[in-house]
Amino acid sequence: MRRSVQIHKYLSKWKETSLNALRIAYENPYLPTIGVSIIWIAGMVVTALVTFPNHYNFRTYGYDLGYVAGMLENLSRGKYLARVYYSNEIVPHISYAVYILGLPFYWLGGVWGILAYQWIGIGLGAWGVYAYSRQKIGSLAWLSMLHYWGMWGIYGALAFDVHPDVVGVCFVPLDILRLGK
DSSP states (O other): OHHHHHHHHHHHHHHHHHHHHHHHHHTOTTHHHHHHHHHHHHHHHHHHHHHHHHHHTTOSOOHHHHHHHHHHHHHHTTOTTOOSSOTTOOOOGGGHHHHHHHHHHHHHHHHHHHHHHHHHHHHHHHHHHHHHHHHHHGGGGHHHHHHHHTOHHHHHHHHHOOOHHHHHHHTHHHHHHHHHO
16 A cells, blocks of 8 residues: 555656756747658658668669750750750749759759758658748647658659659749748
8 A cells, every 4th residue: 555655656756856847848939840850851861761772773764864854954055945865855944943953952962962952852842831831820830841851752753753843833832932921
């Protein structure tokens, strides 16, 4: 009997101490930023583990990657309307903004730079979704970032090849946020 009373006192003291620690942590103004940063870093690590080993182990299709590399090579030489593969192809003039933003990555790392550009663009899209959600719903905005990293389309795009359209779509939340201010 005496032993169970001591255990009960210990557990109630531990419970009170734990609740105080949680209360202090909850009142920390930096906790949401730390939590969102951890979610973002985890998402970036997982997507890096999808995109870079897939390319290194020749598990990417390569057609779109070759096309984007050829397009960036043409842009870096000043050939803005040049075709990459064949003479009848339609030049993707809609994606020029995405291609021009990718030029420094191509100059620095070649094909690996293009993959890094796509990876970083998807990471910036996560911050854009979070920032927009923070304006609209407040403290539960971290759920939107968690949902963003849980979308299968991102992993499908990263596992298959390079897609400048996916990078462009990831910049849309940042544009909406900028235009909304």
